[in-house]
Amino acid sequence: MSAARVLSTLLAGMLFGFGLSFSTMIRPEVVLSFLRFQDFGLMLVMGGAVLVVLLAYKLAPRLLQRPLLDDHFHEHPSVWNRDTAVGAALFGVGWGICGVCPGPAIAGLGAGNGSLLWALAGIALGALVQGLRAK
Amino acid sequence: MNLALSLFPLGWQHYLLGGLLIGAGAALLFVLTGRIGGMSTVFSSSWSYLVQRPFFEQKRFVDSRCWRLVYALGLILGALIWWLGFAGGAPQATAVPDWQLLVGGFFVGYGARLGNGCTSGHGICGLGSLQWPSLLAVLTFMATAFLTANLMMRVLP
Numbered sequence: 001m002s003a004a005r006v007l008s009t010l011l012a013g014m015l016f017g018f019g020l021s022f023s024t025m026i027r028p029e030v031v032l033s034f035l036r037f038q039d040f041g042l043m044l045v046m047g048g049a050v051l052v053v054l055l056a057y058k059l060a061p062r063l064l065q066r067p068l069l070d071d072h073f074h075e076h077p078s079v080w081n082r083d084t085a086v087g088a089a090l091f092g093v094g095w096g097i098c099g100v101c102p103g104p105a106i107a108g109l110g111a112g113n114g115s116l117l118w119a120l121a122g123i124a125l126g127a128l129v130q131g132l133r134a135k
Numbered sequence: 136m137n138l139a140l141s142l143f144p145l146g147w148q149h150y151l152l153g154g155l156l157i158g159a160g161a162a163l164l165f166v167l168t169g170r171i172g173g174m175s176t177v178f179s180s181s182w183s184y185l186v187q188r189p190f191f192e193q194k195r196f197v198d199s200r201c202w203r204l205v206y207a208l209g210l211i212l213g214a215l216i217w218w219l220g221f222a223g224g225a226p227q228a229t230a231v232p233d234w235q236l237l238v239g240g241f242f243v244g245y246g247a248r249l250g251n252g253c254t255s256g257h258g259i260c261g262l263g264s265l266q267w268p269s270l271l272a273v274l275t276f277m278a279t280a281f282l283t284a285n286l287m288m289r290v291l292p
Contacts, residue, residue, distance in 0.1 A: 022152065053161050092277065092283065116229070
């Protein structure tokens with residue numbers, strides 16, 4: 001990766017991580033209070049993020065021939081099959097238990113919440129077991 | 136006013152602004168490098184450095200593992216800036232017990248990787264590219280998460 005691409009990837013991640021922290025999504029209590037219908041803030045977080053991403057994904061390929069620092073725009077088609085259904089259902093169970101999803105588990109490292117290391121370890125372990133069981 | 140207070144007892148501005156910033160991060164990644172920046176793949180692609188199994192040696196993991204780690208490092212740095220600049224660097228804690236974080240985390244990691252996406256992959260990037268399989272995935276994990284979180288609240292004090 002060129003230095004410019006490394007720096008821009010880092011900067012994009014920083015915005016993402018700052019946003020996760022600023023919106024308090026790195027606090028499991030806040031996520032759990034959404035899942036218990038006590039505070040609907042997570043809908044605003046997700047809605048705001050989807051809106052900006054939707055604009056970028058729709059407009060950038062129309063206005064630009066290619067990304068500013070690379071040769072083509074990637075696509076990541078999602079598919080609906082048994083794995084997606086079972087995986088999403090299990091993800092939700094875990095999310096409902098701990099209130100931490102992958103982004104906040106990583107960002108939490110920078111925000112001085114050592115307990116989130118437990119969630120990070122759990123996620124890494126879960127991803128390992130999934131890969132070892134996969135055909 | 137009362138409605139806003141009952142839906143968002145802690146205020147709503149920081150949620151919306153934070154969400155816009157999260158979106159701006161994923162949007163910037165796309166505009167500059169053309170990449171789709173979900174977060175859970177880094178947990179599989181990073182194992183490819185250590186585990187020599189065909190699953191982890193897949194091209195999609197090996198080719199992306201470097202930038203995904205840089206992106207994750209950015210997440211940590213962004214949170215660090217918030218912590219030092221906006222939270223006074225005071226230690227953060229959570230009332231959720233460690234075992235709950237570990238066990239819940241395990242299902243989060245296993246499920247997100249089996250289902251090829253998490254709250255950011257399906258939720259933000261998938262919905263942001265208007266893909267109906269991602270919408271179904273989001274509805275599925277929201278449903279099981281609502282059920283689990285409410286059940287947990289009844290079972291545990």
